[in-house]
Amino acid sequence: MLAKANRITSADDYRFIVRRGAKVAGAHTVSYLRSRESGTDARFGFIVSKKVGTAVRRNLVRRRLKAASRELVDDGLASVDVVVRALPTAAAASYPDLRADVASAISARGRRAVRADAGPARAATEDG
Template identity: 35%
Template structure:
């Protein structure tokens, strides 16, 4: 299970990560990764499209002993994946996979993992491989010349 500080709970947090983050999809999952709260993220003052981004940024470390905000994760598993038993099984598998990978994300990053219908019949290994590939793509620097959403 993820620690309480590492879980997304509010719908505003989910919406911010989905709207403002990078999206990368693979066969069983779609990953939305928002690096707005991480120290190596671009300066929010440069981005005029998101005026209230500063309001949702976690506190940064300073000389007063505050720790940087931890990376956080949330999961979206819709009824298209299957019944309640299947959805909970997929959510448990994804939560376990993400827990192992959360430390590798920049501090303050927000991750939303959305399960696709194929996740219901996918093996644990395939879910892990798809999650790794999607995270790798979402963390890769953007190519010059591509428009940002």
């Protein structure tokens, strides 16, 4: 289970992250990521709609996503808010598939941040 410090609990926080966060689509999930102040805990939220399946299936998917998120926090992930929306295909996905989706979304966000930081610097050195 995720610690309280690693959970998004406010509806306003969910709304803010989904509307303003970077969207990364995976095979079974869509993740919305937003950077936080340096040194703060990573926080996760999950959206699993009825399109995923029955209550039993939705709870299974949610538990798998929480376990994958817990692994990322244990590996040192910090300073980011992540909202993971499960797609209907998540109902048939295995735990390793869901874990890979969440991990790849976070690493894709990191690659984008590096590219965004490198872009203007490279342009400045080419002009100068």
